[in-house]
Amino acid sequence: MSFRKDFLWGGATAANQYEGGYLSGGKGLATLDAITGGSKDQPRMITFKTKDGEIKEVTREEALPVGAVGYVDPDKYYPSHVATDFYHHYEEDIALFAEMGFKCFRMSISWARICPKGTDEINEAGLAFYDAVFDELLKYGIEPVVTINHFDIPMYLADELDGWNNRKTVDYFIFFCETIFKRYKDKVKYWMTFNEINFLRSWTQIGIHQNDNQHRYQAIHHLFVASAKAVILGHEINPDFQIGMMVAYIPSYPMTSNPEDVMAALEFNRGQEFFIDVQVKGTYPAHKLKWFEREKIVIQKEADDDEILKKGTVDYIGFSYYMSTASSANPENVKYVGGNQQPAVKNPYLEESEWGWAVDPLGLRISLCKLYDRYQIPLFIVENGFGAVDVVKEDGSIDDDYRIDYFKKHIAAMKDAVTLDGVDLIGYTPWGCIDLVSAGTGEMKKRYGFIYVDLDDHGNGTLERSRKKSFYWYKDVIATNGENL
Numbered sequence: 119m120s121f122r123k124d125f126l127w128g129g130a131t132a133a134n135q136y137e138g139g140y141l142s143g144g145k146g147l148a149t150l151d152a153i154t155g156g157s158k159d160q161p162r163m164i165t166f167k168t169k170d171g172e173i174k175e176v177t178r179e180e181a182l183p184v185g186a187v188g189y190v191d192p193d194k195y196y197p198s199h200v201a202t203d204f205y206h207h208y209e210e211d212i213a214l215f216a217e218m219g220f221k222c223f224r225m226s227i228s229w230a231r232i233c234p235k236g237t238d239e240i241n242e243a244g245l246a247f248y249d250a251v252f253d254e255l256l257k258y259g260i261e262p263v264v265t266i267n268h269f270d271i272p273m274y275l276a277d278e279l280d281g282w283n284n285r286k287t288v289d290y291f292i293f294f295c296e297t298i299f300k301r302y303k304d305k306v307k308y309w310m311t312f313n314e315i316n317f318l319r320s321w322t323q324i325g326i327h328q329n330d331n332q333h334r335y336q337a338i339h340h341l342f343v344a345s346a347k348a349v350i351l352g353h354e355i356n357p358d359f360q361i362g363m364m365v366a367y368i369p370s371y372p373m374t375s376n377p378e379d380v381m382a383a384l385e386f387n388r389g390q391e392f393f394i395d396v397q398v399k400g401t402y403p404a405h406k407l408k409w410f411e412r413e414k415i416v417i418q419k420e421a422d423d424d425e426i427l428k429k430g431t432v433d434y435i436g437f438s439y440y441m442s443t444a445s446s447a448n449p450e451n452v453k454y455v456g457g458n459q460q461p462a463v464k465n466p467y468l469e470e471s472e473w474g475w476a477v478d479p480l481g482l483r484i485s486l487c488k489l490y491d492r493y494q495i496p497l498f499i500v501e502n503g504f505g506a507v508d509v510v511k512e513d514g515s516i517d518d519d520y521r522i523d524y525f526k527k528h529i530a531a532m533k534d535a536v537t538l539d540g541v542d543l544i545g546y547t548p549w550g551c552i553d554l555v556s557a558g559t560g561e562m563k564k565r566y567g568f569i570y571v572d573l574d575d576h577g578n579g580t581l582e583r584s585r586k587k588s589f590y591w592y593k594d595v596i597a598t599n600g601e602n603l
């Protein structure tokens with residue numbers, strides 16, 4: 119026996135990439151409704167209106183002018199508007215997840231569906247939608263795993279408050295949490311606060327117009343406080359809640375044994391571990407405070423913030439793992455590799471996906487060891503997977519052996535971490551278990567699913583679902599609790 123008996127096998131999705139129904143049932147606009155599709159070579163664009171009514175666009179890395187508001191251009195295609203339409207297909211999709219034997223299903227709640235402006239107005243139809251989804255999951259004995267906020271924010275809060283830069287957003291977020299915690303307290307046990315909190319920097323994700331380090335880290339402080347307050351509140355509402363954090367984990371190796379490279383890798387890794395430190399240990403690490411000093415970043419805190427962070431530490435670490443990277447002290451080695459990775463060094467020992475993501479199964483075991491050695495709380499792999507172009511054969515079948523191969527090796531690495539290293543791993547939810555819109559590029563052709571959805575990058579397609587070869591493979595993995603790979 120390797121994986122625990124109650125191991126949470128499942129799959130993961132997010133509202134903005136899967137749900138669609140962007141204005142259905144009283145949903146308000148979210149920032150992500152105003153970002154176009156792109157590709158590996160062409161960035162997604164945010165469309166907005168300036169204070170003077172000019173219509174413009176910027177990439178996610180660029181700042182928006184002060185006073186700019188999100189704008190949905192009727193002549194443009196926005197992949198999140200329909201996405202792969204979970205909104206109208208949830209019964210069919212959940213039946214397919216049940217057929218694979220899912221024990222859990224990770225999804226996010228769209229904040230703007232519950233609170234259309236993000237303020238304290240509640241949309242009952244939105245709450246009823248998620249009730250229906252949770253009931254459908256529970257009917258098959260599938261445990262919902264809910265990301266409270268995955269990469270978006272109600273447009274109104276971005277437009278009016280500058281999103282997470284404004285302390286008031288913390289209060290509105292907690293109102294949203296209280297609403298969903300109370301409503302779903304008997305249906306949902308597993309929660310996580312912010313998806314990939316270490317990646318949040320753009321207007322689409324956190325509603326901030328200026329994304330320099332001063333603004334970014336102020337917003338992040340507010341996210342930390344909001345997450346901690348949500349943990350405290352959730353445990354008051356239902357002491358059985360398991361509330362985790364979520365980080366994108368990309369371990370970095372030194373490019374050589376030159377200590378300079380080792381230091382560079384250490385700094386890269388600290389960049390993400392900082393987020394775990396605050397949410398698991400409840401304090402900012404010393405190196406970050408020193409860096410704030412050097413960079414002249416001043417975080418505005420309220421008197422009891424430190425106490426809130428200390429009290430609101432999480433129950434488990436949820437993380438995504440797709441790839442590893444390498445670090446070098448020599449800037450000439452550091453190139454922007456592939457799709458939407460961070461600046462990094464190409465690792466000659468690893469192959470990459472078509473989008474330039476380095477495939478590294480052992481890196482997953484290394485990550486599990488590092489995280490468990492360092493934090494000693496349960497771990498949950500809430501995303502992992504292989505984005506690839508799938509080819510539908512004449513008879514409708516899809517032989518995604520490359521995906522099966524990726525999962526096989528990664529699950530074997532997880533097994534080693536559990537059986538050889540003693541890591542406390544509670545579950546595994548491969549990303550985009552059903553095809554959905556890519557966050558990085560907005561494409562449909564970068565597919566992750568066990569289930570294929572007929573939709574292309576321009577919105578053409580029937581949205582019909584079909585089972586890929588990996589569907590049957592994963593079903594057997596779950597049925598044997600990971601013994602058959």
Ligand code: P53
Nearest residue numbers: 132313314366440458505555556557558559
């Ligand atoms: P896509 C970059 C690197 C690692 C994880 O990503 C990332 C990203 C963002 O692009 O995000 C997570 O769709 C995220 C999901 C996302 C998934 O990874 O760019 O939590 O929303 O879809 C895969 O291939």
